Amino acid sequence: MTTTMSQPDAADQALVPGAVIDDAEVGERAPWSGVIAAGDVLTIVDLYGNQAVDTLFYGGHDHTIRYSAQATIAAQGNIFLTTGTVIRDQESAPMMTIVGDEVGNHDTLGGACSQESNTLRYGHHTKHQHACVENFLIGGARHGLGKRDLVGNVNFFMNVPVDPDGSLGIVDGLSAPGKRVALRADVDTLVLISNCPQINNPCNGFDPTAVRVIVTRPAAG
Numbered sequence: 001m002t003t004t005m006s007q008p009d010a011a012d013q014a015l016v017p018g019a020v021i022d023d024a025e026v027g028e029r030a031p032w033s034g035v036i037a038a039g040d041v042l043t044i045v046d047l048y049g050n051q052a053v054d055t056l057f058y059g060g061h062d063h064t065i066r067y068s069a070q071a072t073i074a075a076q077g078n079i080f081l082t083t084g085t086v087i088r089d090q091e092s093a094p095m096m097t098i099v100g101d102e103v104g105n106h107d108t109l110g111g112a113c114s115q116e117s118n119t120l121r122y123g124h125h126t127k128h129q130h131a132c133v134e135n136f137l138i139g140g141a142r143h144g145l146g147k148r149d150l151v152g153n154v155n156f157f158m159n160v161p162v163d164p165d166g167s168l169g170i171v172d173g174l175s176a177p178g179k180r181v182a183l184r185a186d187v188d189t190l191v192l193i194s195n196c197p198q199i200n201n202p203c204n205g206f207d208p209t210a211v212r213v214i215v216t217r218p219a220a221g
């Protein structure tokens, strides 16, 4: 799949307009991290469609403050993340709020792929394949984070339906090329992303592709 398709200017592709603070293309299978200042908005663009973006959140100044899927789900009474969802830490304090979503729902039950889970699910021949946990460790190392700091994550653009009997699936995505999700930081927040390298299930359409992250600072008032 080509990765040379020209993209709109960051200011035009950001879901919430404002001064562009950061703009990066996150290559297929690559990590990204950045501290989003309170009030700034992170837009994630699924450039080519059907690409899972595994994401963790930490306090911008205190990495013992971490994302909690349980607190986030319990507070909103729903397992899917979409516009209005408040990303919460382990004390249920707000970290970020989803302020725009062109997909409809995002997963926080499926967790992250790892070399170890790949061998259990797909066979030992997959042991060498790059995975999200490795991306989290590479990206997190820049901020002093290690294995002990990894918690359950959000999977943006990943479709994990839950059947009436409670069983989970990982199926073809709801997303499509150019679909966006945007999160406003309620407090300074470190965002750690793994652009998922998985090629053994449909979460990336069996073809991991680049995504774009754009940070904007909306005009005051």
Ligand SMILES: [Zn+2]
Pocket: 054, 112, 113, 114, 131, 132, 196, 197, 198
């Ligand atoms: Zn993954």
